[in-house]
Ligand SMILES: Nc1ncnc2c1ncn2[C@@H]1O[C@H](COP(=O)(O)OP(=O)(O)OP(=O)(O)O)[C@@H](O)[C@H]1O
């Protein structure tokens with residue numbers, strides 16, 4: 041993993057356009073058909089093509105059921121598309137791998153492991169020595185605000201806390217690409233804001249590529265270099281919007297920035313149209 | 322101070338035993354039947370049995386057979402059940418076989434097995450094995466099937482191979498369910514152990530019981546029933562200890578209130 045030192049505030053342009061763009065993930069005419077129980081084919085994704093540049097923070101935004109999770113699973117290698125292909129660094133994605141770290145909507149923690157055990161699982165699997173893995177994991181647990189909960193089992197945590205463990209568990213094995221499926225959807229507004237800031241900090245330090253699924257327009261604009269707006273029935277890419285806002289982004293400055301406000305208003309309007317377009321056909 | 326709820330919980334099993342023995346005592350006094358000794362007579366016969374060296378050896382031999390049969394059954398059934406739960410091909414191969422064996426009373430197979438293996442240890446162990454296997458396979462199968470897909474995906478993303486996922490994710494995730502099957506299996510092991518000794522009389526707790534029955538020593542018969550029952554309770558209690566230790570992470574935190582009013 042490459043660590044790029046954090047730049048100060050005079051650095052005003054999105055990362056993706058700063059360095060020579062290298063397409064880390066390419067999604068090429070991907071379609072996904074599901075057999076429903078009514079024996080009808082359901083076109084969940086239709087002809088999706090998308091390129092994600094290395095180090096970019098890309099959000100996928102769209103109404104419920106438009107195929108956001110499915111698209112993320114395809115990039116993760118958990119689901120193979122009905123047609124088309126996804127590539128990582130030019131090589132076809134054949135299955136899951138530690139270069140792409142998922143954070144699922146459903147947490148998917150290992151309930152028989154403590155918080156520390158969950159976070160250490162990936163590094164241990166990767167062959168990191170126990171003491172080292174533990175030290176790293178404790179630091180990550182502190183970073184996501186769960187210091188003191190290291191020896192708790194998942195059933196003893198709230199939904200929001202579980203999601204933070206899930207994030208730490210994935211960060212722990214240093215994937216090159218983070219695949220996050222509405223990771224903050226279950227959190228209260230305050231924690232959500234805190235974690236958005238933390239995620240931005242990590243991202244600005246590590247410059248990991250992030251593919252981030254969300255329902256929230258604010259969140260997408262606040263975090264991303266690029267927002268991919270989807271519409272449903274069938275799931276298609278409706279628009280790709282570059283978010284040209286300065287970094288590092290500070291929440292209190294950004295909320296007052298008219299450019300930020302315009303992005304939010306424009307995308308919200310588009311979102312409404314996408315949702316309306318998705319009436320059952 | 323101990324909470325009243327704790328006192329009730331601790332006292333409940335003792336009360337249940339006392340209640341049962343009292344009911345027995347009253348019933349037998351009322352019936353005045355020679356073949357139905359009172360609870361007191363039966364309890365008094367217990368020290369004689371446990372004090373007798375030969376009886377003790379018999380009972381220990383029974384327990385040994387039971388442990389071997391149970392152990393082999395668990396070692397074979399858990400992997401098989403887990404594989405069936407995660408692979409449709411394995412499940413559709415074994416399901417029909419198991420469905421054929423399922424409704425057959427295992428003790429009814431004894432005479433046939435005795436023709437192959439004689440009346441010795443092997444036959445009895447095999448019957449215990451058959452009795453224990455099915456519930457353990459079934460519960461392992463159900464447990465493995467219910468493992469959350471995203472948990473396996475998380476493991477795959479960390480680089481776990483399919484076999485590692487089976488051993489390190491499916492097995493622990495299904496463990497509560499597997500242990501439920503083992504607990505049923507343990508009781509069935511005890512039952513098949515006694516039945517097998519009833520059919521192939523040679524040694525064992527079942528042998529003492531049925532010999533006493535033949536000779537009309539009814540207090541010994543009932544004393545043996547109490548001993549077997551007590552063995553069941555002890556084994557179950559030990560098992561429950563082990564189980565609770567292994568799956569503490571999955572136990573519900575709260576009792577279900579009987580009413581909210
Ligand atoms: N395994 C499956 N079998 C059949 N249909 C599926 C399956 N998975 C998803 N679908 C369908 O595909 C569509 C897209 O699902 P997906 O979960 O990707 O949506 P989403 O955009 O993530 O929704 P949400 O925002 O509510 O999470 C939905 O209509 C869903 O019913």
Ligand SMILES: [Mg+2]
Nearest residue numbers: 108109145221
């Ligand atoms: Mg989803």
